[in-house]
Amino acid sequence: MLHGRFDEGGRSESAIKTKADVSVSGIYQISKVLTASTRLEITLTNVVNILSSMLEMRHGAIVVLGDENEPEIIATAGITPSSQSGGGRVIPQAVIDEIVATGAPVVIQDASKSELLQAALRTSSSGGTIPDRFIAVPVKAERKILGILSVVRLRGDATSLPYDEDVSFLTMVANLVGQTIWLHRTFSMDGQQLPEEQRRGEKSPDGERNDIAGRLPAKIDWIVGESPAVKQVLATVSAVAPTNTTVLLRGESGTGKEFFAQAIHELSPRRKKSFVRLNCAALPEGVLESELFGHEKGAFTGAISQRAGRFELANGGTLLLDEIGEISPAFQAKLLRVLQEGELERVGGTRTLRVDVRLICATNKDLETAVANGEFRADLYYRINVVPIVLPPLRERPGDIARLAKVFLKRFNKENGRELAFEPSALDVVSHCRFPGNVRELENCVRRTATLAQSRTIVPFDFACKNGQCLSSLLWKGADGLNGGNAIDALARGNAMPAGPPLSARPAGAAQREVASKACDPDDPACPAMGARLTERERLIDAMEKSGWVQAKAARILGLTPRQVGYAIRRHGIEVKKF
Known part of the structure; x- marks a missing residue:
């Protein structure tokens, strides 16, 4: 066992104030990097660089583990893997073995007194002085440890958090990284299965096919779009749907967030279970609690019978919480407990119920600003902002x-x-x-x-x-x-x-449209006559005469397309003069 591992006793050693704004900004920047369509090595390097600039850490590394827990991909900042060590010295092998065995973070408060870290980092440290604190956390996805995230920083840095909060923040980052690694291993970035997965057609012990594509629908009929922006979103949806990862759909009102949420559900293994929706902004706090968690008979006036909440109705399926940014801070705390523990009690009840729900949240609100202003809990933000998808x-x-x-x-x-x-x-x-x-x-x-x-x-x-x-x-x-x-x-x-x-x-020629009345749409010669203004037919003839009866020129004068001008000429029966 390594000395100084993360435990409850170490939490009292630091009294540094939590920097919530640093955490929120970091999670937001990292989530954007992780959803970009780049190679995994580049993505992980960008994540470490963001951590380096944000935390002012001395060294940082993400090591993706392959077979037999050997480093497969190494992304670093402030440290260069030794070529003689096979690249694994950025994180000591003993630390890797410890985390893989226990699944828990490892913290060494005074790295200068650790022979293990001195041997591992001295060859790549520019100054030869080992910083004070070493933290390593597991990178997990689908209940498997896929790698290790580690940082080495001074305990006295201006941005340094108390070490328990350091661990919590890095664990959130590691969870985001873990989902990205899993998605890269399972799918290519265009949403198609990798060849290795395509060849897996054998039956698993429970009789189901192992290849995900064999279980999922091939297309999303209810979303119309051929633009690159929509195709990119659909690729992300196809990649994230087979997992249980929480998704945050962001975008302006009316962009179809509910339809994309339904697509995630229909492309997931949960599609045979319920897809339950709830608009959080449409209900007051008291009613919202009853709607989500349910209530017992007699819990309040009007509760004439027991009622299951939306979480119970969505058990085994998917729950969409629309307008998640509109719920009150008091209710945010209640919701956070359910998301963390997977347990709830009905309003007026004492029996604890366990639920298995895939959560999708949607909002058009700037949650980062809301967190900074204290309107939205930072811990709930971290919980729901696992895979953000921005709808165009x-x-x-x-x-x-x-x-x-x-x-x-x-x-x-x-x-x-x-x-x-x-x-x-x-x-x-x-x-x-x-x-x-x-x-x-x-x-x-x-x-x-x-x-x-x-x-x-x-x-x-x-x-x-x-x-x-x-x-x-x-x-x-x-x-x-x-x-x-x-x-x-x-x-x-x-x-x-x-x-x-x-x-x-x-088209060009928009300036000429100003000749039309403000009370008349100038986009079309079929504008109704307004007082002394020309009639639509007169305006069209006037433009044709000024252009020498060339429809393309007349179209530029009117701010239209030649096809629109041609249609208007036929509609009004205007004889085109030929010279």
């Missing part, structure tokens, strides 16, 4: 807008017995919208347009933005165009809403 907003996947619009229109037709279709120019219009509400707003836009369409073919003029009726455009530019009025009042008076600013991706 719709504006970062413009190529998917037309695909999604077609899917939503098909769904509308099926629900309402209609046979509507988009004209190509209509898809051009919708593809250039910002949609600050993301996919949810796009669906609402399609449903509104389909409901009010005058024919079986949806044309550009059917969209609210082409009639000055799009309230959502106020989110693009604010309410400046209302002159202090109310948007609803303006619509009630029959006025049109001001259009939002043009997208950066729109």
